[in-house]
Amino acid sequence: MLRSLEIRDILIIDRLELGFQPGLNVLTGETGAGKSILLDALGFVLGWRGRAELVRRGAAQGEVVAEFDLPHGHPAFAVLDEAGLDAEDGTLIMRRINTVEGRKTAWVNDRRVSGQVLRELSDTLVELHGQHDDKGLLNPRGHRTMLDGFAGLDTALAETRAAWRQVAAARKALDTAEAALAEIRTEEEFLRHAVAELDGLDPQPGEEADLDSKRRLMQAADKVREDIAKAIQALGGDGAEGRMGDAQRWLEDASDATEGALGPALDALSRAQVELGEAQSGVAAVMDQLSFNPAELEMVEERLFAIRGLARKHNVLPDELGNFAADLRAKLGALDAGAGHLDVLKAALNEAQITYDTAADALGLARAEAAERLDTQMAGELAPLKMERAVFATEITEGAAGPEGRDEVAFTVATNPGAPAGALNKIASGGELSRFLLALKVCLTREARGLTMIFDEIDRGVGGATADAVGRRLAALADEGQVLVVTHSPQVAAQGAHHWRVAKRVENDQTLSEVLPLAADERTDEIARMLSGDTITTEARAAARALLNG
Numbered sequence: 001m002l003r004s005l006e007i008r009d010i011l012i013i014d015r016l017e018l019g020f021q022p023g024l025n026v027l028t029g030e031t032g033a034g035k036s037i038l039l040d041a042l043g044f045v046l047g048w049r050g051r052a053e054l055v056r057r058g059a060a061q062g063e064v065v066a067e068f069d070l071p072h073g074h075p076a077f078a079v080l081d082e083a084g085l086d087a088e089d090g091t092l093i094m095r096r097i098n099t100v101e102g103r104k105t106a107w108v109n110d111r112r113v114s115g116q117v118l119r120e121l122s123d124t125l126v127e128l129h130g131q132h133d134d135k136g137l138l139n140p141r142g143h144r145t146m147l148d149g150f151a152g153l154d155t156a157l158a159e160t161r162a163a164w165r166q167v168a169a170a171r172k173a174l175d176t177a178e179a180a181l182a183e184i185r186t187e188e189e190f191l192r193h194a195v196a197e198l199d200g201l202d203p204q205p206g207e208e209a210d211l212d213s214k215r216r217l218m219q220a221a222d223k224v225r226e227d228i229a230k231a232i233q234a235l236g237g238d239g240a241e242g243r244m245g246d247a248q249r250w251l252e253d254a255s256d257a258t259e260g261a262l263g264p265a266l267d268a269l270s271r272a273q274v275e276l277g278e279a280q281s282g283v284a285a286v287m288d289q290l291s292f293n294p295a296e297l298e299m300v301e302e303r304l305f306a307i308r309g310l311a312r313k314h315n316v317l318p319d320e321l322g323n324f325a326a327d328l329r330a331k332l333g334a335l336d337a338g339a340g341h342l343d344v345l346k347a348a349l350n351e352a353q354i355t356y357d358t359a360a361d362a363l364g365l366a367r368a369e370a371a372e373r374l375d376t377q378m379a380g381e382l383a384p385l386k387m388e389r390a391v392f393a394t395e396i397t398e399g400a401a402g403p404e405g406r407d408e409v410a411f412t413v414a415t416n417p418g419a420p421a422g423a424l425n426k427i428a429s430g431g432e433l434s435r436f437l438l439a440l441k442v443c444l445t446r447e448a449r450g451l452t453m454i455f456d457e458i459d460r461g462v463g464g465a466t467a468d469a470v471g472r473r474l475a476a477l478a479d480e481g482q483v484l485v486v487t488h489s490p491q492v493a494a495q496g497a498h499h500w501r502v503a504k505r506v507e508n509d510q511t512l513s514e515v516l517p518l519a520a521d522e523r524t525d526e527i528a529r530m531l532s533g534d535t536i537t538t539e540a541r542a543a544a545r546a547l548l549n550g
Contacts (some may be wrong), residue, residue, distance in 0.1 A: 001020075001022060001068060001069045001452055001481070001482045002020045002042075002066065002067075002068055002125075002126070002452045002482060002484070003019070003020060003067045003068060003069050004017065004018060004019045004020065004065075004066070004067045005017075005018045005020070005038070005041070005042060005064070005065070005066050005067075006018075006063075006064070006065040006066075007038075007041045007062075007063075007064050008062065008063045008064075009055060009056040009059035009061065009062040009063065010037065010040070010041050010044070010054050010055070010056060010062040010063075010064060010098075011034075011037050011040065011041075011054060011056060011062075011513075012034055012037065012056065012504070012510075012511055012512055012513045013034065013037060013041070013056065013512065013513050013514075014056060014512050016513075016514065016515055018038075018500065018515055020482065020484065020498070021482075021497065021498045022478075022481070022482050023475075023478045023479070023482065023483070023497035023498065024474055024475050024477075024478035024483050024485065024495060024496045024497050024498070025478075025482070025483065025484045025485070025496065025497070025498045025499075025500070026484075026485050026486075026487055026492065026493045026495075026496030026498070026499050026500070027484070027485070027486050027487070027500045027501075027502055027515070028486075028487060028488070028493050028499070028500075028501055028502070028526055028527075028530060029501055029502030029503055030503070030504075031488075032504070033502040033503050033504050033513060034502050034504060034513030034515075035486045035502045036456065036486070037513060038486075038502070038515070039128070039454065039456055039486065040054070041054075041064045042064070042066060042126070042454075043128075044064050044096060044098065045064040045065065045066045045094050045095070045096045045106075045118070046066070046094070046118055046119070046121070046122035046125070046126060047096075047106070047115045047116070047117075047118025047119040047121075047122055048119070048122065054098050055098055055099070055100045057510070058510075059100070060099065060100055061097050061098060061099045061100060062097070062098045063095070063096070063097045063098075064095070064096055065093065065094070065095045066093075066094045066095075067091065067092070067093050067094075068091075068092040068093075068094070068125055068452075069090055069091065069092075070087060070090045070091070070092055071090065072090070074090075074124065075124040076092060076121055076124040076125060079117070079120045079121050079124060080092075080108070080121075083108075083113060083117045083120075084111075085108050085109055085111055085113070085117075086109060087109055091109075092108070092109065092121070092125075093107075093108070093109055093110075094106070094107075094108055094118065094121070095107045095108075096118070106118055108121070124451075125451070125452060126451070126452045126453075126454060127441070127445050127451050127452070127453045127454065128454045128456070129437060129438070129441050129453075129454070129455050129456065129458060137411075137424070137437055137440060137441070138423075138424055138437075140409075140410045140411070140423065143394075143409045143410055143411050144367075144404070144407065144408070144409035146411075146444055147367060147370055147371060147374065147394060147409050148367070148370075148404075149444065150370055150373075150374055150443065150444050151366055151367065151369075151370030151373075152447070153363065153366055153367070153370070156359070156362060156363045156366055157363065157404060159359045159362075159363075160356070160359040160360055160363050160403065160404060160405050161403045161404065162359075163352070163355045163356035163358075163359040163360075164356055164401075164402065164403040165403070166352040166355065166356070167349070167352045167353055167355075167356045169352075170345070170348045170349040170351075170352040170353075171349055173345055173348070173349075174342070174345040174346060174348075174349050177341060177342055177345055178342065180334075181334070181335065181342065184331055184334060184335045185335065187331070188332075188335060191328055191331055191332045191335070192332065194314070194325075194328055195325065195328050195329055195332055197310065198310065198321065198324070198325035198328070199325065201303075201306055201307065201310060201321075203307045203310070203318065203321040203322060204322065205319050205322060206319065207307065207318075208304065208307050208308065208311075208318035208319065211300055211303060211304040211307070212304060214300055215297065215300050215301055215304055217289075218296070218297040218300065219297070225287065228283055228286060228287050229287070231283055232280070232283055232284065232287065235276060235279060235280050235283065236280070240276060241273075241276060241280070244269065244272065244273055244276065245273075247269065248266065248269050248270075248273070251265060251266055251269065252266065307321065356401075359405075360401065360405040360406050363404075363405045363407070364396070364405055364406065364407050367396055367405075367407055367409065368396060371394035371396055371409075374394050374443055375392060375393055375394055377443045377446070378392040378439055378440065378443055379391075379392065381438075381439035381440075381442055381443060381473070382435070382436075382439050384469055384472070384473055385435040385438065385439060385466070385469050385470060385473055386435070386465065386466045386469050387415075387432065387435055387436075387439075389415075389416055389417055390413060390414065390415050390416070390432070390436075391413065391414040391417065391421065392411070392412075392413050392436065392439070392440075393411075393412050393413070393414075393421055394409065394410075394411055394412075395409070395410045395411075395412050395421075396408070396409055397410075410423070411423075411424060411440065412424075412427075413427050413436055414427065415427060415432055424436055424437070431460075431461030431462040431466065432461075433461070434458050434459060434460055434461055434462060434470070435462065435466070435470065437458070438455070438458050438470060438473065438474075441453070441455075442473070442477055451481065452481070452482045452483075452484065453477065453481070453482070453483045453484070454483075454484045454485075454486075455474065455483070455484070455485045455486070455487075456486045457486055457487060457488065458470065458474070458485065458487075458492075459471070459487050459488070459489040459491075459492045460488075462489070463489065463491075464491070467489045467490075467491035467492055468491040470489070470491075470492055471489065471491045471492035471493075471494065471495035472495060474492065474495060475495040475496075475497075478497065488530065489530070490527045490530040490531050490544065490547060491547060493523075493526070493527055493530060494527055494544070494547035494548050498517070499517070499518045499523050499526065500515050500516065500517055500518065501515070501516050501518055501522075501526050502514075502515050503515075503516065520548075523544075523548065524541055524544045524545055524548065525541070525544075527544035527547060527548065528540035528541045528543070528544040531543055531544060
């Protein structure tokens with residue numbers, strides 16, 4: 001419930017403090033006195049979109065503070081908890097400042113918050129019906145959302161949205177796979193030829209370098225063999241091996257005479273002979289390698305050139321041909337397995353579609369049941385508003401499938417039996433429209449807890465007994481909570497439990513707005529003014545007292 005509203009330097013209000021009460025609170029005053037400014041100020045602190053320039057002329061900044069009492073379990077507690085805010089004692093104080101430069105700053109219970117937090121809180125605190133129906137009751141695009149809120153279909157909507165996301169994901173996966181498969185199919189001839197060519201050659205990592213080294217060795221083999229043969233001869237029996245053997249025999253013959261002095265030399269000579277033998281073996285092995293068939297050089301060159309040719313053809317390094325071949329095989333494998341994979345994805349899409357259809361059908365059925373309840377409740381609301389012959393109907397038609405089902409919802413009315421039904425704003429007159437919207441607002445918010453309902457000139461276009469019926473319905477509605485009404489109707493004003501008059505005054509050449517709470521006798525004069533104009537007659541006062549006494 002809105003407990004108080006404090007406004008400083010907003011438009012034509014310099015300073016204003018209002019204390020609201022449970023029940024029906026009415027605000028009256030002449031046109032232009034500033035009644036709508038109060039709603040602008042309240043909308044500002046609640047984070048609603050409104051006028052761009054709010055700061056009173058000559059002031060540095062404007063400020064609005066609204067205090068709400070929250071009963072236990074009020075939906076605002078969930079918003080506060082999500083934002084990390086505290087309101088354990090049930091008091092919620094919202095404060096917002098607007099500087100003359102346009103900067104806006106907001107606090108909730110002395111903690112800085114964003115405008116988004118204000119708007120989320122306002123959805124749980126206040127329901128406004130303004131002169132232009134800014135909540136969209138007249139906009140058919142919002143009727144489905146209103147019906148869903150009336151029916152409490154949050155769970156069913158969540159299930160349908162989740163199923164829709166699964167359908168979208170499954171369809172995207174199938175489309176992606178089909179596109180990829182189609183792209184691979186355009187390369188099928190190339191893939192099969194390239195894989196066969198690469199598999200036939202089977203190049204190995206490092207093979208190109210080995211073949212190149214072997215080729216160069218073979219090409220230089222004739223000259224190399226001649227030099228190695230000379231080396232073999234120099235190391236053999238006619239060369240180093242024979243001379244070392246002679247030296248060893250001569251030294252051994254002289255060893256006894258030298259009493260062992262030649263021992264170390266003989267040992268070194270023995271080791272040298274071992275090393276010489278290893279050198280001979282290594283040279284002989286290389287000599288054997290250089291003994292090849294001339295055709296072998298041709299084979300080496302042919303394979304080397306084939307590897308290099310394929311590398312150039314596919315624009316890769318020779319050592320990368322193996323990995324390149326593996327990539328091509330993977331694409332070819334995907335192509336060969338593509339049909340089976342598509343079948344799996346099609347089955348997944350079909351399953352997701354069945355799940356969505358089931359959820360959308362259940363949601364549609366719940367909407368149809370809710371539409372009947374809403375139509376019944378609307379009939380009950382219209383009768384006390386002098387519209388017992390009018391017919392309100394919630395029409396549900398099948399539309400395009402989407403995340404919130406396949407239903408299109410529109411609220412239609414027929415003002416008289418047998419008259420064609422149509423959209424609210426096209427069929428109903430001004431007074432009828434006001435009463436339709438009042439009834440609809442009451443029905444749609446019937447289950448809302450702790451909601452302050454605000455009606456801005458809901459009585460426009462009606463008078464006499466009809467205005468009295470509107471006032472009595474607002475009073476009955478206020479018995480269950482708090483209702484604020486801005487009105488020009490004396491019949492509606494008379495039903496108020498609390499009454500404020502909005503007036504203008506001129507001070508220092510500035511026009512300012514003030515709001516005054518009215519005592520019993522002051523209420524009589526205000527309602528008499530609303531009946532007769534600026535000159536209040538005795539008859540007007542009598543009529544005002546009659547209205548106040550019911």
